[in-house]
Amino acid sequence: MQTSTGHLTYCTNIHPGENWPAHFEALKKNFSGIKQQLSPDAPMGIGLRLSHVASLELDKLSNLAEFKQWLKENNAYVFTMNGFPYGEFHHTVVKDQVHAPDWTTNRRVDYTLRMFRILSTLLPKGMDGGISTSPLSYRHWYNSADELQEATSLATHNILQVAAALIKKYRESGVIMHLDIEPEPDGILETGEEFIGWYEQVLLPMGRPFIAKQFDVDEDEAENLIKQHVMLCYDVCHFAIGYEQHQQVLDTLAEKGIEVGKIQISAALKADLPKDADREEIRAAFDRFDEPTYLHQVVAKKVTGHVKRYPDLPEALADIENPLIEQWRAHFHVPIFTEEYGLVQSTQSDIVDVLRIQKANSFTNHLEVETYTWGVLPDAKKLPINDSIARELNWVKDQL
Structure with a gap:
């Protein structure tokens, strides 16, 4: 829906269904009830998540025409898409495979171009569109600095192929679409600083001559075109996990002319670890979040102010008694409307800070x-899924 600062929606990765018929059925079952609570008389946007299989099916003209008609009938529109998870996202072990295939592969390029082709068809006239995506790859797949550098270079080359396609579309039609890179823990790009470093030290040096040659422009104009079509997806959960200072990151981006394509409004888990007390109850509180589907990386703050990174929650749980650690933050997209989960809390205050800046x-x-972790809520806080999503969006509206 339109707010005073932009278009607000939820990501449909909450709805199960890895093929298009199943996903469309979930939308038809749920969206109208959500919209009725939030925007009954005005258009409401959808943050569409499509797997590779679903994108192949929706790319067919008959399916796309049917979906466009449904959007029209329901006073809905699509302005952003989630192109991060390529494969299944529900009812299977995802873990590090959420990055696969990564940006070193042609499969990731083809999938992303297909998603942009779909988005360009669905996007309302005069509106820009964005697709969020993986931060190049999963860093622990690479065993040396040389391997990591080679993967980064190849991934950047492939991202520039997509940027060139978006520039071509813009020059032909005036439609602006952007690829929104989403840093997350243990991605090749996992922090704001790493994203900015990659953008300035890898993307632009590779991209300026490439785009200049492709479109017969000088390198200054090539840089402007890259900045128009490659942006940052600011996932608040991911930035909060790394203890990043939001105002500082956003000020640096603005100073360098790098744009944010999308805010993903999400919350992580956190807890202070008492220095001279038994931590068993906190360990037990985190242990109930140790589910097998997704990676739940933990970034721990040391008493020295430095951080220690754990690739998944079990590794952190095994180190719970480490006296050098004073706080944990865990990658777990918990509902944003509440800050308390018993002995652990959420990083809701980080969302408040980012929305205040916005x-x-x-x-x-x-x-x-x-948010895609409704099952972790205490029974007293659980609502039917449509009411849960509406509660989240209304909470954001209240902040804005």
Whole structure:
């Protein structure tokens, strides 16, 4: 829906269904009830998540025409898409495979171009569109600095292929679409600093001559075109896990002319670890979040101010008594409307900070709530899924 600072929606990765018929059925079952609570008389946007299989099916003209008609009938529109998980996202072990195939492969390029082709057909006239994607790859797949550098270079080359296609579309039609890179723990790009470093030290040096030659422009114009079509997906959960200072990151991006394509409004888990007390109850509280589907990386803050990274929750749980650790933050997209989960809390205050910055000086017009862990809520806080999603979006509206 349209808010004072941009388009607000939720990501449909909450709905199971890895093929298009199943996903469309979930939308038809749920969306109208959500919209009725939030935007009954005005258009409401959808943050569409499509797997590789679903994208192949929706790319067929008959399916796309049917979906466009359904959007029209339901006073809905698509302005952002989630192109991070390529394969299955529900009812299977995802873990590090959420990055596969990564940006070193042609499969990731083909999938992303297909997603943009679908988005260009669905996007309302005069509106920009974005697709969030993996931060190049999963860093622990590479065993040396040389391997990591080679993967980064190849991934950047492939991202520039997509950028060139988006520039071509823009020059032909005036439609602006952007690829929104989403840093996350243990990605090749996992922090704001790493994203900015990659953008300035790898993407632009490789991209300026490439785009200049492709479109017969000088390198300054090539850089402008890259910045128009390759942006940052600001996932608040991921930035909070790394203890990043939101205002500082956003100020640096603005200073360097790098844009934010989308805010993914999401919360992580956190807890202070008492220095001279038994930590068993906190360990037990985190242990109930140790489910087998997704990676739940933990970033721990040491008493020295430095951080220690654990690739998944079990490794952190095994180190719970480490006296050098004073706080944990865990990658787990918990519902955003509440800050308390018993002995552990959420990073809801980070969302409040980011939305305060957005309200004061809008730095993007795409806002998407990404919560997909409703099962962790205490029974007293559980609602039917449509009411749960509406509660999340209404909470964001209240912040704005």
